[in-house]
Amino acid sequence: MLAIEKQYVQWHENETLHHARWLSQSNQVPPTRIILVDDKMTADEAYRLACEGTSMLWHGDFHNARQLLQALGRRIDRTNERSEQRKLKKAANKSAANKSVTPKEIPNLFHQQRQMQAQRSRILSRLLLELDAGYISQLRRAPDVSAACTAAFGKLDKAIDETCVLSFRDLQGALGAEGWREKGVPITGLGLSVFPHYGVFAPTRHEYVQLLLDVPLPDTCDVAFDIGTGTGLLAIILAQRGVKQVIATDLNPRALACSNDNFTRLDLSTVQLQQADLFPTDVPLANLIVCNPPWLPAKPSSPLEYAVYDANSTMLRGFLQGAKQHLAKQGEVWLILSDLAEHLQLRSRDELLGWFVDSGLKVKYRLDTRPKHGRSQDNTDPLFAARSAEITSLWCLVPFDS
Known part of the structure; x- marks a missing residue:
């Protein structure tokens, strides 16, 4: 298991300062601005906050969080379609029509795609959730994620009742990897x-x-x-x-x-x-x-x-x-x-x-x-x-x- 340097995040809840260990295998830095959100949060508002650099700690239903993440992805795609994606689509149309793409265009397209993917990852990673010691989620309808998280992030320190915060996207990655490992x-x-x-x-x-x-x-x-x-x-x-x-x-x-x-x-x-x-x-x-x-x-x-x-x-x-x-x-x-x-x-x-x-x-x-x-x-x-x-x-x- 890889040694992971411990980092922490903190947020206010009911006028009380909370802190938890920050987990990220995608090298995301610990967020500094965190607000609490729940099922009332709209996708448009969540997208606006994420683009501004605000991370959102989810306190609603687990499956609603998954749907919100999907909705954020759709908004990112629409935004890209209106901006950088226009250039990429133009090049794709040239390819589909068997028109040549100049050598100068190709590396630029590659780097533009990577920049868009990185931006997409940053935005989607701003939806967070908290897990108790042993990787137990208190969210409604939350599945058992303890085995997947232990395999991905290592064991939490139960002696100090260590809680953690991670991006919902990283949790999905851990659950997906657990599926690969089983099947x-x-x-x-x-x-x-x-x-x-x-x-x-x-x-x-x-x-x-x-x-x-x-x-x-x-x-x-x-x-x-x-x-x-x-x-x-x-x-x-x-x-x-x-x-x-x-x-x-x-x-x-x-x-x-x-x-x-x-x-x-x-x-x-x-x-x-x-x-x-x-x-x-x-x-x-x-x-x-x-x-x-x-x-x-x-x-x-x-x-x-x-x-x-x-x-x-x-x-x-x-x-x-x-x-x-x-x-x-x-x-x-x-x-x-x-x-x-x-x-x-x-x-x-x-x-x-x-x-x-x-x-x-x-x-x-x-x-x-x-x-x-x-x-x-x-x-x-x-x-x-x-x-x-x-x-x-x-x-x-x-x-x-x-």
Whole structure:
């Protein structure tokens, strides 16, 4: 479980000052202006207050709070439609009409979308609720959220009867993650499911799985590394393909707990876990090193986004720079990477190939697949031109002297 630095919020209720521990896994700072609201609060008034920076501590019916949050989302969408969204819609119409979007427009559209998403998150996160020690809600019709919150935020201190305040949106995230953890994510082509934990990216896009099943293993493949294992999916595939020893690494304790859970469910005794920033230590050189790094070189805005965004391609470049020295003779590196960043004008193909060369690696071959997810087929998406052209590749890299 991740260590969370304790922060607190305070508010006045019946002329009495109250305080509680502030919980946020989305890196939202503790709110400083909090008012009490209940079922009488209208969506229009709540939207006005949230846009002004006022947080609202909900004292009404639990399901009414959920409906209010949905209503806030609709108002955000309408506002965006009247402002920045007009530019995005114009670009989407050009894409739908098969008109070209200039290279200068694409990165601007990407950054505009991210700014809108960040603003949306800030507004929706201003609806708050209080939970008693043990994550018990006193709201009418409130479900039992204790298991989901304990998994997401850790245990509260019952000895001091510690209460907490969190955004309703973060609570929804915790409940959603609990659902993933219980039901699992079916992996096409493997005939099994993986079970994500809170704060670990769920592999809902897994078109690359078939690439990993089709690609030939190195002639000798006794030891393989899975760098940045997350849920452990790549390590599972390697173990199922008969690799004798798979060492999976991750820096995130939540990912290590998640992948260990998945390995245990499948009784994979050949997989070892190690907490490490990229490569494991005190282990043999690998015949095969695999990595599926974050695909987009942009700054993450929350812990979960670290699986998608890699500021300045730091992880990708660090992986490439260190791979050769951890590779056994005749070993291979499998890099799984989408070219969406190239279509968004965030990184060029020449830049990527240059990093290969700088790392002492050359391309032995490349296998490609196209995405099948809904957004790649949606011609109303402002970034449809980039998403529809996306290709996910498995790059097989070997040292120059191989």
